[in-house]
Amino acid sequence: MTRVYSFSAGPAALPLPVLREIQDELLDYQGTGMSIMEMSHRSAAYAQVIEDAEATLRRLLGIPSSYRVLFLQGGATLQFAGIPLNLMRTGHAGYVVSGHFAKLAWQEACRYGQADVLATSEDAGFDRIPDLTGIEAKAAGLDYVYICQNNTIFGTMFSELPRTGATPLVADVSSCFLSTPLDVERYGLIYAGAQKNAGIAGVTVIIVRDDLVDDGPALAACPSYMSYRRQVDAGSMMNTPNTFGIYVCGKVFRWVEEQGGLEAMERVNRQKAALLYNLLDQSEVFTPTAEPASRSIANVTFRCATPELDRAFIEGARERGIEGVKAHRLTGGMRASIYNAVTLEAVEALVAYMEDFERTQRSH
Ligand SMILES: *Cc1c(COP(=O)(O)O)cnc(C)c1O
Numbered sequence: 311m312t313r314v315y316s317f318s319a320g321p322a323a324l325p326l327p328v329l330r331e332i333q334d335e336l337l338d339y340q341g342t343g344m345s346i347m348e349m350s351h352r353s354a355a356y357a358q359v360i361e362d363a364e365a366t367l368r369r370l371l372g373i374p375s376s377y378r379v380l381f382l383q384g385g386a387t388l389q390f391a392g393i394p395l396n397l398m399r400t401g402h403a404g405y406v407v408s409g410h411f412a413k414l415a416w417q418e419a420c421r422y423g424q425a426d427v428l429a430t431s432e433d434a435g436f437d438r439i440p441d442l443t444g445i446e447a448k449a450a451g452l453d454y455v456y457i458c459q460n461n462t463i464f465g466t467m468f469s470e471l472p473r474t475g476a477t478p479l480v481a482d483v484s485s486c487f488l489s490t491p492l493d494v495e496r497y498g499l500i501y502a503g504a505q506k507n508a509g510i511a512g513v514t515v516i517i518v519r520d521d522l523v524d525d526g527p528a529l530a531a532c533p534s535y536m537s538y539r540r541q542v543d544a545g546s547m548m549n550t551p552n553t554f555g556i557y558v559c560g561k562v563f564r565w566v567e568e569q570g571g572l573e574a575m576e577r578v579n580r581q582k583a584a585l586l587y588n589l590l591d592q593s594e595v596f597t598p599t600a601e602p603a604s605r606s607i608a609n610v611t612f613r614c615a616t617p618e619l620d621r622a623f624i625e626g627a628r629e630r631g632i633e634g635v636k637a638h639r640l641t642g643g644m645r646a647s648i649y650n651a652v653t654l655e656a657v658e659a660l661v662a663y664m665e666d667f668e669r670t671q672r673s674h
Contacts, residue, residue: 315656318634319462319609320485320506323651328561346557351550359553360546363560370563370572373494373517380516380538381546381556386411386484386503388536389514390418393480393499394425395532396539397454397522404428404452406445406472409436409461410640411482416456422529428455436464438601442472449474453528454498460486462506463638465611465645466604471496478522485608487515488566489650490576498522507608507649509559512552518542566650575650576607582648582657583607589661595619595668599643613643620644623667630663 316323339346342355349356364379373379382388393415394403401423405416407430419425428448429440439461449455455474460467462485471479478498487502494500499518505511516538523538534540540548546556566575587605590598590612599611614620620643624636637645648657 312631314631314633315652315659316634317632317646317648317652317656317660319638319645319647320503321511322506322634322647322649323656324510324558325562325565325651328558328565328651331561332558347554349553351547351553356553359557359560360551363556363563366560366563366567367515370488370567371492371494371517376520377494378518378520378523378538378542380514380518380541381551381559382514382516382535382541383512383552384514385511386482386501386514387414389482389501389516390415391422392536392538393454393456393501394419394422395529395536396527397478397480397499398423399453399528400451402426402452403454403456404449404477405456406430406440406442406458407432408439408458408466408468409464410638411462411484412456412458415458415482419456423453426452434601436461436466437599438604439466439468446473446475449477452477454478454480456480456482458482460484460606460608462609462647463640463645465600465606465609467606467608469603478519485647485649486606488563488572488575489579489608491572504555504559506647507651509562510555513555513559515559562651569650578654579607579648579650582652582654583610585657585661586610586612586646586648589664593664593668595671596644596664599641608647608649610646610648611637611641611643612645613637617642619671626667627660627663630659632660632663635660 404426407413407416407427416425429442431438431440455477459481480499481497483500484503485506487507501516504513523542526539527537590596596612627635635644635646637643
């Protein structure tokens with residue numbers, strides 16, 4: 311078996327011990343004589359799986375008891391609608407448009423009410439987190455303020471959360487979930503598609519403060535599946551959940567805990583990011599594309615002087631067992647996604663290849 315170093319932005323690398331555990335349990339889940347995939351979601355064995363997943367996540371993030379945890383389907387994208395449908399009580403929210411997914415979320419919200427752009431960095435090609443001065447005043451009276459905390463495509467990240475006063479802060483944390491500790495109480499709602507850093511595609515984790523869900527969805531037209539209130543009451547099982555996906559998330563949560571939790575994750579993630587940014591800052595061949603103050607520790611974006619060189623770099627990477635460094639089609643260039651399951655060893659292999667590539671180019 312040869313495994314490559316995967317720097318894919320998502321679906322992304324999973325911890326090898328988690329894959330092995332899944333393999334071990336695949337045909338006979340803990341003596342039940344069947345696979346977890348063949349089991350009723352209402353069975354006692356499965357109830358334990360979803361309860362454990364939630365309990366582990368609550369320990370990891372220190373989630374207060376006033377917050378509910380949901381494991382839903384439809385990806386992060388379905389929440390672009392779910393959030394306004396549930397939370398637009400006065401019909402007026404504010405969005406910080408810091409990248410592609412934030413813009414999609416804002417566009418979707420415009421279908422359900424008034425969604426104001428409070429700040430944007432689109433003019434700068436989303437190479438930075440927008441200037442947020444004055445945001446607290448703009449946030450007053452809104453149903454919520456929405457941010458995308460880590461911009462997966464552009465490689466930027468909020469280093470500080472905007473102050474929103476009494477207005478709930480809603481954050482898409484898909485690509486930074488579990489890569490650092492989070493102060494859950496700073497938010498009204500956090501959500502993450504699991505396929506980046508927390509599991510596999512098909513599960514979205516939602517952490518929401520109970521006063522935001524107690525009264526049911528803001529809009530009567532909200533589909534019952536999308537009602538946070540109904541899903542909370544049903545324990546994420548209003549219908550058949552993604553049983554296998556939640557099982558994998560639970561294993562990833564456990565793995566993070568065994569590694570020392572979120573502080574330990576952050577330490578390694580910052581170390582990995584520093585290796586790459588230090589190289590990029592000294593390079594004559596590669597250019598980092600995000601403004602230094604906005605740099606992500608999860609997605610590191612860079613490019614060469616020409617698309618031809620980018621292609622040569624990406625092809626050469628593949629020959630060394632380095633996959634997934636081609637950036638999103640919107641930006642071109644390269645992106646190394648260095649989520650929790652991407653080891654320091656993998657990043658060192660990428661850095662060694664980048665140094666070789668640089669030497670070859672400079673001797674031309
Ligand atoms: C990947 C991603 C999305 C889209 O996720 P889906 O699960 O494919 O809908 C949204 N937001 C962010 C920040 C992402 O990284």
